[in-house]
Amino acid sequence: MLFKRIPTVSTKELERRLPEKPTIIDVREPVEFRGGHIPGAKNVPLAKISTFNPKGNVYVICQSGMRSKRAAKQLMKKGHDVVNVRGGMMAWAGAKRGGKL
Template structure:
């Protein structure tokens, strides 16, 4: 499984698609700007929302769910990359985080 550190991902963002697989309540509490929330519990039903033909970066709170989601996406033929340490590591390394509910995010592919 391909993985990337939060610092290496920060150097690529916001030009790359980042999927956050935490549940909506967690995502609304704090999220990485520009990410798209596709909870792991509904990921199989959301495959049509994932860009095809380019790498997608998968994160969660600390890395457990993103490993499962990345493995599932790779099995489905996606070029998925696990984000090591998730949003927790992202925050610890000083990268931007948005707080509060996200009511509607347009064009965040």
């Protein structure tokens, strides 16, 4: 477990999986989330990820991929099935909700 790799997907791959309604956790701060997020994503800021207990497989995203990687590590240590989204919202080209600041 010490050196277990975190599974990752590209933003394109996550976009292809959206019809399956995957659980997506956006670990950015609320103001960033309101600035634009993936439809259906739940906002759980990185600072609060330790208290979050998702059910099933979870995709974790942030702005660039660094915070989501940290969040994924924390969730994996708790035994959750986690996939980090490479490139984060900076790489996301799909539909977004929000964006009105």
